Amino acid sequence: MAIRSAPEVNAGSMADIAFLLLIFFLVTTTIEKDSGIARQLPPLEEVENPPKIRERNLLIVSVNRNDELMVNDQLMELKDLRQAAIDFLDNGGAPANTADYCDYCQGRRDRESSDNPDKAVISVQNDRLTSYKMYIAVQNELVAAYYHLRNRESQRLYGWNYTDMYNALEEGQYQGNETLLKERLETIQKMYPMKLSEAEPRRSGQ
Amino acid sequence: MAKFTKRSSGETPAISTASLPDIVFMLLFFFMVVTVLRDDNLMVRNTLPKADQVEKLKKDRSVYIYAGRPSDRYVEQYGTEGKIQIGDKFTDISNLKFALTEARARLLPELQDRIMIALKVDEETNTGLVTDIKQELRELNMLKIIYVTSPGNVLDYQ
Numbered sequence: 001m002a003i004r005s006a007p008e009v010n011a012g013s014m015a016d017i018a019f020l021l022l023i024f025f026l027v028t029t030t031i032e033k034d035s036g037i038a039r040q041l042p043p044l045e046e047v048e049n050p051p052k053i054r055e056r057n058l059l060i061v062s063v064n065r066n067d068e069l070m071v072n073d074q075l076m077e078l079k080d081l082r083q084a085a086i087d088f089l090d091n092g093g094a095p096a097n098t099a100d101y102c103d104y105c106q107g108r109r110d111r112e113s114s115d116n117p118d119k120a121v122i123s124v125q126n127d128r129l130t131s132y133k134m135y136i137a138v139q140n141e142l143v144a145a146y147y148h149l150r151n152r153e154s155q156r157l158y159g160w161n162y163t164d165m166y167n168a169l170e171e172g173q174y175q176g177n178e179t180l181l182k183e184r185l186e187t188i189q190k191m192y193p194m195k196l197s198e199a200e201p202r203r204s205g206q
Numbered sequence: 207m208a209k210f211t212k213r214s215s216g217e218t219p220a221i222s223t224a225s226l227p228d229i230v231f232m233l234l235f236f237f238m239v240v241t242v243l244r245d246d247n248l249m250v251r252n253t254l255p256k257a258d259q260v261e262k263l264k265k266d267r268s269v270y271i272y273a274g275r276p277s278d279r280y281v282e283q284y285g286t287e288g289k290i291q292i293g294d295k296f297t298d299i300s301n302l303k304f305a306l307t308e309a310r311a312r313l314l315p316e317l318q319d320r321i322m323i324a325l326k327v328d329e330e331t332n333t334g335l336v337t338d339i340k341q342e343l344r345e346l347n348m349l350k351i352i353y354v355t356s357p358g359n360v361l362d363y364q
Binding site (some may be wrong): 018030032033036038041042043044079082126129130132133137170171201 | 260263344357
């Protein structure tokens with residue numbers, strides 16, 4: 001019997017098959033969103049005798065049902081909110097030689113605005129009909145104001161950005177002395193503690 | 207001296223397509239690897255708002271809450287009011303605690319105390335619904351939340 005060599009498999013349609021699969025995966029892929037603004041909710045228990053906050057230490061940000069923004073009784077555009085929050089937090093109005101004096105603040109030291117970053121509180125007041133898009137935009141700007149100041153101080157003291165180091169630590173990518181880094185991050189956090197309070201939202205029209 | 211004979215056929219040689227399958231396969235494998243199959247079937251509209259001051263989500267300890275108006279194919283059945291979805295079904299606000307306690311029990315035991323609630327809320331939703339969810343979360347003492355957003359900034363488009 002003659003030895004027949006096996007005929008070669010035709011691989012010409014391999015590309016077509018692969019293309020078909022490729023297009024299937026291209027269409028079905030949804031890249032999962034996996035980042036966001038992290039917040040800590042206040043615990044539920046009622047605080048007895050809530051601490052009195054002076055009016056000058058309070059920045060009231062309110063948003064109405066038409067997504068209009070009001071900061072301390074003045075209408076404001078969203079793009080100006082970040083700078084307004086930075087000015088307020090960084091004001092450091094307490095006079096020198098008092099316990100509240102803020103030696104690292106670079107603000108205008110206006111007596112009518114906040115004493116120091118530790119006392120400054122930003123209060124956000126929403127309407128129930130405010131859109132979630134606006135809500136997140138406002139939160140984003142306010143958080144950005146805190147991060148801006150924290151980055152500035154960490155640059156001045158240690159030469160790195162607070163947000164970069166914080167994220168590196170959270171993701172476990174930081175090589176080096178983690179305890180030291182944590183200590184330093186806490187120092188920065190204490191300089192500009194995030195005091196963002198949220199009031200109960202109003203019913204529409206109230 | 208050797209003579210070099212110039213092949214002088216005027217045609218350009220055909221481009222070899224032999225490596226085409228390899229290239230396509232490479233792309234295919236890339237997409238196969240990066241594809242994450244959704245574990246929840248979305249029943250609400252979910253266009254996330256934009257934000258840029260973000261932190262990474264820790265997937266191993268997160269429980270997702272979706273909220274928004276029902277998607278088009280559910281509108282007839284459920285109307286257009288904002289709805290909450292946990293897992294594969296719509297949940298009422300009064301039922302939220304039960305659903306979340308159940309979801310927490312499914313996490314790894316050592317991560318249950320460090321549970322994070324990831325809120326995936328449609329940008330058209332009213333804040334009131336989100337506030338209701340947050341109130342329930344406070345009652346459950348699940349205080350760590352993260353508003354999942356898409357990258358970008360609202361201000362860039364104005």
